[in-house]
Amino acid sequence: MDSIKGKRIAITGLGIFSAAGKDVPAFTRALLAGESAIGPVDLFDVAPFPSGIGAQVRCFDPLAYFSRRDAGKLSRVDQFGIIAAGEALRDSGVTQHHCPYDIGVSMGAGASGMLQSEQWLKQSLAGRRGSPSLLRGVLPDRTATTIAQRYDLCGYQGSITTACSSSASSIGWGADLVATGRLKAVLCGGSDCLSLLTFSGFNSLKVVDPAPCSPFSLGRQGISLGEGAAFMVMEDEGEARRRGAAIHGYILGYGVAGEAYHMTAPDPTGGEAARVMRQALERAAIPAEAVGWVNAHGTGTPLNDMVESKAMKLVFGDRAPLVPLVSTKGLTGHCLGAAGAVEAMATVLSLKQGIIPQTLNFRGADPDCDLDYCHRGARSSDATLALSNSFAFGGNTTCLVLEKG
Amino acid sequence: MTPARNDIVITGLAAISAAGVGTASLHDAIKRAESLLQPIPEDILGESGHFWGKAAAFRAADFMPPLKARKFDRCSLFAVVAAGMALKDAAIAPGSLDAARIGIVLGCGLGGLANAEEFLRGYFTAGSEGLVPMLFPNIVPNASASNASIEHGLKGPNVTVIQRFCSAESAFLMAKRFLEEDRADVILTGGVDEVFPAMLKSFKAMGQLRSFGSGFGEGAGLLVLEKRGHALHRNARILARVGGVRTIGRFFHEAYQAGVDRLLPEPFSAELVSLSGTAALDHSLLDRLPATSRLDSGRILGRSLAMGGLAMASLVLMLKPAETGLHLASSPEGPYYAIDLYGGDPVQS
Numbered sequence: 001m002d003s004i005k006g007k008r009i010a011i012t013g014l015g016i017f018s019a020a021g022k023d024v025p026a027f028t029r030a031l032l033a034g035e036s037a038i039g040p041v042d043l044f045d046v047a048p049f050p051s052g053i054g055a056q057v058r059c060f061d062p063l064a065y066f067s068r069r070d071a072g073k074l075s076r077v078d079q080f081g082i083i084a085a086g087e088a089l090r091d092s093g094v095t096q097h098h099c100p101y102d103i104g105v106s107m108g109a110g111a112s113g114m115l116q117s118e119q120w121l122k123q124s125l126a127g128r129r130g131s132p133s134l135l136r137g138v139l140p141d142r143t144a145t146t147i148a149q150r151y152d153l154c155g156y157q158g159s160i161t162t163a164c165s166s167s168a169s170s171i172g173w174g175a176d177l178v179a180t181g182r183l184k185a186v187l188c189g190g191s192d193c194l195s196l197l198t199f200s201g202f203n204s205l206k207v208v209d210p211a212p213c214s215p216f217s218l219g220r221q222g223i224s225l226g227e228g229a230a231f232m233v234m235e236d237e238g239e240a241r242r243r244g245a246a247i248h249g250y251i252l253g254y255g256v257a258g259e260a261y262h263m264t265a266p267d268p269t270g271g272e273a274a275r276v277m278r279q280a281l282e283r284a285a286i287p288a289e290a291v292g293w294v295n296a297h298g299t300g301t302p303l304n305d306m307v308e309s310k311a312m313k314l315v316f317g318d319r320a321p322l323v324p325l326v327s328t329k330g331l332t333g334h335c336l337g338a339a340g341a342v343e344a345m346a347t348v349l350s351l352k353q354g355i356i357p358q359t360l361n362f363r364g365a366d367p368d369c370d371l372d373y374c375h376r377g378a379r380s381s382d383a384t385l386a387l388s389n390s391f392a393f394g395g396n397t398t399c400l401v402l403e404k405g
Numbered sequence: 406m407t408p409a410r411n412d413i414v415i416t417g418l419a420a421i422s423a424a425g426v427g428t429a430s431l432h433d434a435i436k437r438a439e440s441l442l443q444p445i446p447e448d449i450l451g452e453s454g455h456f457w458g459k460a461a462a463f464r465a466a467d468f469m470p471p472l473k474a475r476k477f478d479r480c481s482l483f484a485v486v487a488a489g490m491a492l493k494d495a496a497i498a499p500g501s502l503d504a505a506r507i508g509i510v511l512g513c514g515l516g517g518l519a520n521a522e523e524f525l526r527g528y529f530t531a532g533s534e535g536l537v538p539m540l541f542p543n544i545v546p547n548a549s550a551s552n553a554s555i556e557h558g559l560k561g562p563n564v565t566v567i568q569r570f571c572s573a574e575s576a577f578l579m580a581k582r583f584l585e586e587d588r589a590d591v592i593l594t595g596g597v598d599e600v601f602p603a604m605l606k607s608f609k610a611m612g613q614l615r616s617f618g619s620g621f622g623e624g625a626g627l628l629v630l631e632k633r634g635h636a637l638h639r640n641a642r643i644l645a646r647v648g649g650v651r652t653i654g655r656f657f658h659e660a661y662q663a664g665v666d667r668l669l670p671e672p673f674s675a676e677l678v679s680l681s682g683t684a685a686l687d688h689s690l691l692d693r694l695p696a697t698s699r700l701d702s703g704r705i706l707g708r709s710l711a712m713g714g715l716a717m718a719s720l721v722l723m724l725k726p727a728e729t730g731l732h733l734a735s736s737p738e739g740p741y742y743a744i745d746l747y748g749g750d751p752v753q754s
Binding site for chain 2: 099117130161264393
C-alpha cells in the first residue's frame with residue numbers, strides 16, 4: 001500500500017488573498033508585524049448584531065482582477081479563490097511541467113456563495129424577482145469547479161465541507177492524492193467569505209466577541225469572523241527537485257477524525273483533540289519532542305481555548321509549557337471554510353521566516369490557559385516542525401504536520 | 406484476480422429512497438425499473454409538469470422519539486437512520502469494534518441548505534428577533550455525517566465531500582484510500598441528500614428545471630467498506646469487492662480521448678454498469694461499453710448530487726457472485742468517476 005510516509009510531499013507554490021494581505025508578500029509582512037485585520041464590517045448591515053466587526057477584505061475591486069463579464073459570473077468566494085489559486089500556481093510553475101490530467105484541485109469550502117444567494121432569497125421573500133446569477137455559487141463545490149476550469153486542472157476536483165476544518169482536510173487529502181501517485185501535483189486550499197448567514201448565526205449563538213478576538217486571554221468572549229482564500233501546490237519532492245522548483249515546506253502527515261461528542265461543543269477533556277494531534281504525529285512518524293510550536297485552532301471562545309490547552313498537555317506532557325500554542329485568528333479572523341488553509345499558510349511562512357507568530361489582542365492571563373501563547377510578540381525560532389490544528393462544528397478534527405522547506 | 410487480505414470489500418448496505426426504507430425495497434424497484442418519481446405539487450413551483458423522488462415512506466418517528474428527531478435536519482435524519490441500518494446489515498453491533506477504527510466519509514450535496522434558508526427567512530421576515538439559534542448548527546453540510554457519528558459513536562475519519570453529481574463517488578474514493586492507509590478498519594460511505602421547496606424554486610429561477618435540475622430525488626445510500634482481512638476475521642458476509650477507482654476532474658479540450666482512456670482503459674469490460682449523475686448522457690464513455698447491461702437508478706429514484714450512493718448500493722444488490730460491475734458517474738462540468746465492483750467474494754463463496 002502506498003502511504004504518505006513513503007514520499008515526501010513538498011509545497012512548491014503559495015497563494016493567499018485575505019484581509020491580512022492580498023498576496024503572499026503582504027500577508028507575510030502582516031504576520032511578521034502582528035497587524036490585526038479585524039475591523040468594522042460593511043458588506044451587509046451588521047447593526048442588529050452585538051458584534052459588528054470582522055476581518056473583511058477591504059478595497060477589493062473585482063475589476064482589478066477580472067473582466068466585467070467574468071466578475072459578474074463569479075461569487076466573491078470564487079473570485080478570492082481564483083486569485084489565490086493563481087498566485088500559488090504561478091509561484092510553483094507546475095502547470096508548465098505536467099499534463100492537465102496529472103494536476104488536480106482539492107479544496108475546503110464553507111459558506112461559499114451564500115453572500116449572493118441570501119440576496120436572492122431576500123428579494124424573493126419581498127416578492128421581487130432576484131437575478132438568477134446570485135444563485136450560481138450557492139453550492140460549496142462551485143469554487144473548485146471554477147478553479148479547475150480556469151487553470152485547466154483536469155486530474156481531480158473535490159471539495160471538502162467539514163465546516164472550520166474543511167481546508168485543512170483538503171490539504172491533507174491533496175497530499176494523499178500525490179502520495180498515492182494518482183496525481184503529480186495538487187492545488188490544495190480553501191476559500192470563504194463573510195455572509196449574513198454566518199455572521200447572524202454565530203451572533204445568535206452568542207459566540208462572537210464584540211471586540212477583536214483574543215485567543216487564550218482572560219475575558220475572551222468568542223470569535224471574530226474573517227474571509228479570504230489560501231492555496232498551496234503539493235508535489236512529490238523528487239519530482240519537484242527534478243524540475244528545479246523552489247520548496248517552501250513539506251506536509252509530513254495529517255490526522256483526521258470525528259469526536260462523536262456534540263454538534264457544537266468539543267469534548268471538554270481535550271482527549272479527542274489530543275487524539276487527532278497524536279494521530280498526525282504517528283502518520284508523519286515524528287516524535288512529539290520534534291514539534292517546535294503549534295498553530296492552534298484558537299478561536300477565542302472560552303471553552304475551545306481551554307480544551308485545546310488541555311489537549312496540548314495530553315500530547316506534550318511536561319514539555320507542554322515549552323511548546324508555544326499560538327493562534328493567528330487575531331490577525332486573519334476566523335475564515336471558516338478557508339481557516340485551515342489560511343492557518344497552514346501562516347505556519348509554513350512562519351517556519352520559513354524563522355519566527356513563531358504572535359497571538360494578538362492579549363487582555364490578560366487566564367488561569368485556565370496556562371501555556372505559552374506568544375501573547376507578547378512574535379519571536380525568532382529555529383523550529384523546523386509545527387502542527388496546525390483545525391477543529392470544527394460536528395466534531396470534525398484535523399491536524400497537519402508541517403516542516404520547514 | 407485473486408482477492409487479497411488487504412483488498413477493500415463491501416459488507417453492508419443501507420438505503421432510504423423513493424422506493425422506501427431498506428435495501429429490499431430498493432432491490433425491488435431496481436428490478437422493476439419503473440420510475441417512482443411523483444409530480445411536484447403545483448403550489449411549490451406555481452406550475453405543473455415537474456417530478457421528484459421524495460422518500461415519502463420515511464418517518465423519523467419509526468426510528469427515534471419525536472423530540473430527538475426535532476434536533477436534526479432531514480438530511481441528518483436520513484444519515485443517522487441509514488448509518489444504523491448499514492452497521493446492522495454489516496453485523497457490526499454497537500460497541501463491538503474500536504470506535505476510533507470506524508469512520509464515516511459521506512457525500513452530501515444539498516445538506517444544510519434547507520436549514521440555512523429557514524434560518525435566513527426568519528431574519529428577513531422578523532429581523533434579529535426572527536433568528537432561531539437551534540437551526541444554525543445544522544446549516545453545515547457535515548451535519549449529516551457528524552450527527553451520524555455522534556449517534557453511532559464513530560470516531561474514525563469523519564469527512565463530508567461534495568463535488569457536483571459525483572459527491573458520493575468522491576467520498577467513496579476517500580473512504581477507500583483511508584482504509585488502504587490503515588486509518589480505519591471500517592468506513593461508512595455513500596451519499597445523502599434531500600429535496601426541498603426552496604431548492605426547487607432556485608432551480609426554476611436558474612432555468613434548470615428542464616435540464617440538469619429535473620427529476621431530483623432524495624434519500625441515503627450507504628455502503629460499509631471494510632478491509633477484507635478484517636471482514637474475514639469477524640466472519641462478515643462479503644457483498645462485493647472493490648476494484649479500481651478512476652477519476653478525472655474534467656475533460657481537457659485538447660486531449661478528450663486521453664480523459665476517456667483514464668476512466669475506461671481499453672480493453673474494458675463489465676457485465677453490469679450503473680449510471681449516476683449525467684453519465685447516461687455521456688455517449689463518449691458509454692460507447693466503450695456497448696454490450697454492457699445498464700442500470701440507471703436516477704431515472705427510477707431521482708438524481709441528486711449525492712444519489713450516487715444509492716446507485717452504487719443498487720449495483721451491489723444486482724451483482725451476482727464474481728460478476729464484474731462498473732459504476733460510472735459524471736457531472737456536466739466534471740468530475741467523472743469509474744468504480745469497479747465485483748460481486749460477492751469468490752474465495753469466501
